[in-house]
Amino acid sequence: MKIQERTGAGNNRSAAPAQPAVGERLPAPPRERKPALAALAVLLILVGALGATVLVLRAGDRIEVVKVTKPIAAGEAVDEKTNITGVMVAEDDSINYVKWEQRGVLAKLKAKSDIPAGAVAVGEMFAKKAVLPAGKASVGLSLKEGQYPSDIKSGDTVAVYPVLSGTSTGKGSSGGSSASGTPLVADAKVNTIAAKSDATVSTGNLNITLVVPQEEAAALASAASEGKAVVARVSDAD
Template identity: 50%
Template sequence: MRTQDRASAARTSMAAGAVPGERLPTPPRERRPALAALAALLVLAGALGATVLVLRAGDRVEAVRITERVPAGERIPESAMESVLVAEDSAVNYVPWGQRSQVADDLRSVTDLVPGTVLVGEMLTGEASLPQDEVLVGVSLQPGQYPSGLAAGDTVAAYWVGDDDAPGSGDETSESAPPPISDDVIADPATVAAVHDGDGGGGNSALPVTLRVGADDAAALTRAASNGEVSLVIVAPPGE
């Protein structure tokens, strides 16, 4: 009888001491500001890293693009510039966006700049203006009238390729007609100030080119250019 009483008492004690599903209390969590700050820094670093990867994707660089017309010889205000991402090309001297202030303060355009033009170094000069004996002349060249790879900065000779003896020579009595061209050479040397399609001679369409020539050659060159009768060849720079 005593054994049964002891077993019954043990079962009663176990039933009263344990409640199914009850959890032990947990201590309150400690706030750790240092860990929160570290997490924020990690998020920021990840965002910056993603930005760098995007900029580097496809080897793109941030360059200057013109937003309003700038005449030749004028300064380019910062208000006329905007940032643009372009494909990096070692053969193209893009003006970095970070140098826009230097461009606005110290440099001038060597040719007319129109909205949408991506600025390259050959379009700029540190000279206050063109020398009095030089002018800028625009010509539009068809395939076969310029060498492949023509680029700003090249030294060229301009030849007349019309059917007559010289452009305007049919009216020799006209006081406005330029003098005849000797050996069909219009200007030698001349400097390519800008190649406006950006590919230096690619494609099958006309290639607009701005030439820097002596003032004495301007009339004959302009007349020949208006008739599409100009051809360019690259020559060695003077003194070489």
């Protein structure tokens, strides 16, 4: 009898759904999809990747150009063997680089102004003819041995002193000439200098061209025409 009563009790149970056990998660409602935001995110990723690719490719576009290794004075030309070398730089159409393969043409041009060592050459630095800076004059001197430093070279900064009248030119004098204490020109640049093959080696004569202030050119030319000028190298002005 007890068994039947239990069975009957079981048959009379409600058909209501059972409640979830404690600790079980309720099913989450489906998320609302936003295709526009997803498309924007993908687009941003693609743009970023494209930008990085362009930067890498541009960094690889390098060209060999001319770099000055020794100072080039105004009016001088480059010399592949002595004052230039090749260097790699990033290509930039806005800069008029002188490419290394153009160095032969560059050797036929003249520097418009002094070019320091370490500068990368650009076309605007050179012209077909030497151009004097404003307020400057070019004066040629024919010097004898003892009237110039033995190691003088283009680009040097020099002072020119007048030779005192009646000065002995014997071996006991200073290089064969004696100069006064007041210079004719205190700050001049050696523009060009005769090559050793052009100079009169037997006598030590040397022809040089100096760039000097215009107001000092007349006195220098007068002294030079009489052979009464002594050149001394000095430190560059700050």
